[in-house]
Amino acid sequence: MSKGIAITGMGIISSIGNNVQENHASLIQGNKGISRISKIDTMHKDAIMVGEIVYTNKELEVLLGLPPDNNYSRTALLGVYAAKQAVANANITKINAYKTGLISSTSVGGMDRTEKYYYDYLENESHRKYIAGHHAGDSAQKIAEQLGLEKSLVTTISTACSSAANAIMFGARLIKSGQLDRVIVGGSDCLSKFTINGFKTLMILSDTYSTPFDENRKGLNLGEGAAFLVLESDALVAAENKMVLAYLKGYGNANDAHHQTASSENGDGAALSMQKALNIAGMECKDIDYINAHGTATGNNDLSEGRAIIRVFGEAVPDFSSTKAYTGHTLAAAGGIEAVYSILALQNNIIYPNLNFTTQMKEFQIKPQTKLKDKELHTVLSNSLGFGGNCSTLIFSKEQ
Amino acid sequence: MAVFINSVGSISSQKTFDNSEFLDEITTYNDNVITVIDPNYRDFIPPVAARRMAKGIKMGVTASKIALNEAGLENVDAIITGTGMGCVQDSEKFVSTILDNDEQYLTPTSFIQSTHNTVGGQIALSLQCKGYNFTYVHSSVSFESALLDAKLQLENKEATHILVGGIDESGAHTIKVHRLINHIKEEKVKTASLLDSKTTGAVFGEGANFFVLSNEKLDNGYAELLAVSIYNTLPKENLQETARAFLKENGLCNTDVDALILGNNGDIEYDTFYNPLRKGLFKDTQQVYYKHLCGEFNTASSFGMWLGAKILNTQKIPDIVKLNDIKPSALNKILLYNQYRGENHSFTLLQKC
Incomplete structure (x- = not known):
């Protein structure tokens, strides 16, 4: 039997809460975060329901203290927001004091910017700052930077809807093999026209509240969110006398x-x-x-x-x-x-x-x-x- | 437990799909975006399936089959791919259709195939491989992340044979917008003079390079994979000490390295990252480069590993890839270093087997 890997921190932002406590409260109270879409102008807005996060991009930028000329996609903003919570929750102050890595994941990546400025880029210089963020690793690179990770193992997994689970899995492998003492693992995805229309063409979007495992289920509600865990080695947990949330x-x-x-x-x-x-x-x-x-x-x-x-x-x-x-x-x-x-x-x-x-x-x-x-x-x-x-x-x- | 590169499969802007050759004939270009030399995909993929596949999927599936065939294997325990931009052609097609038709008249095919793990999924489907299947998408360390994952599993005996590959295809719109931000060179550049260009930006390319990695050496195995390490940042002034530390972790020092394979892409702004190693620690070492042959793309370093594996296997360094005239006394160990635009650096260490 193999030993479990210690989890010492977690952070989350979803349509039912901007942190762990709010998510827990909503789960207990049965409050769902499903509504009509407000932040994306889509012709499907009356035909679908989504799990949309309350904060706008501008609000997130202010909360994260980003300069106005930043080139963060919403996926990156949500990711940084959740990852910072996880690191704070694990009481990490000197992130580079131990061999620390970041394994993030995304499927949408910076698609929200790509689809918004796709043709605009060609005409107009003002939004071209987002072009370099088209690749899927961009959000993880930014999360690492915001966490202060330097000369570190930072990578991104994209295996569609299993991505974050796989990021957690790879993180565990890196701790077990001794490659890292500590790793921040999770994923981030924002809503986009791309995924709304993609799932729409597959005819698997519900026009009302989704009903998992129900005979009359009509499809899914798309959502957006980000969540990260901190995994730490036994040696680090012992040395720092860390509180372990679970294994x-x-x-x-x-x-x-x-x-x-x-x-x-x-x-x-x-x-x-x-x-x-x-x-x-x-x-x-x-x-x-x-x-x-x-x-x-x-x-x-x-x-x-x-x-x-x-x-x-x-x-x-x-x-x-x-x-x-x-x-x-x-x-x-x-x-x-x-x-x-x-x-x-x-x-x-x-x-x-x-x-x-x-x-x-x-x-x-x-x-x-x-x-x-x-x-x-x-x-x-x-x-x-x-x-x-x-x-x-x-x-x-x-x-x- | 040792990890071996047992076979290779490469589709690049050179005729590399035939494993019996090793850059015997060089295709030269005078351009700033280059494409791959296609094998006959019909030899590898049924025509009905191939019709629906974008180029990256065809390249990936075919390169993986070449590697699998060479290893003499019918299946593997895991499939791990790396891709920086994913299935960018299908993504562009779906986005432009959304925008052009105001979210109407869409069909799911390009959406379905736009996910980054499409190539890994398609290989699994064609092999009926139900094993571990991961895709890494982190810019210029996408491939090295896949390599590291495979290495750890093989060392830990969680798998015996793993298909590992790097794939990136060019997309017309992606090329267009990367020209706007000068990540692509403005002027056309000749293959032989890439590093003399004195301009910013790179010559963009595409390609797919697959390998069967195993914890046992098969007949005709190419090389041993000793180590791989990735870094999100790596200041120039730390390069030498980081390289030295990486080698030391593997019980080696700079003079043990017989050849250094570098990811220079002719961008005068970022090629300076290679200078500390070129002019310092490895100034008396045979230096090699390759992006003049395959172009720059997020998984171009998988072509670099193909080159390293081929060099160790044939014990020859083709003149076209030599950066200096220092003749190594033997070809036992090769170090690879790559980065893109000053970020996502990697060291990979190979040994003759």
């Missing part, structure tokens, strides 16, 4: 190898990633107290993931819920946001409800937890599944 006990990634966007009927990839994570954690199914499911509320995902859960857990499926009805699907950030929720669940011994569920799915008998539930939790499993057949599972635990 990352297991992780697994597998490919569905079925279709570029759709999940296989029986969730081959998801079943494999859950099994791999259990193996790494040295755990059995009965050790999992709660599953924070990917549960996007698309017809395809929830059926495939549900079947995968049944394949792995058989008759004894633990309590499970999807928190996507609160936040919307925040794409690359989802694995980070749900990692924070999994840790909050452990800390508070609470299972968050799967909102908006009314009708049992026909294909199987398992039913998500629909009410807030107090339960002594030791271990939480979180799934993140994405385009390109990418399936990821993380297991968080109170005990190392």
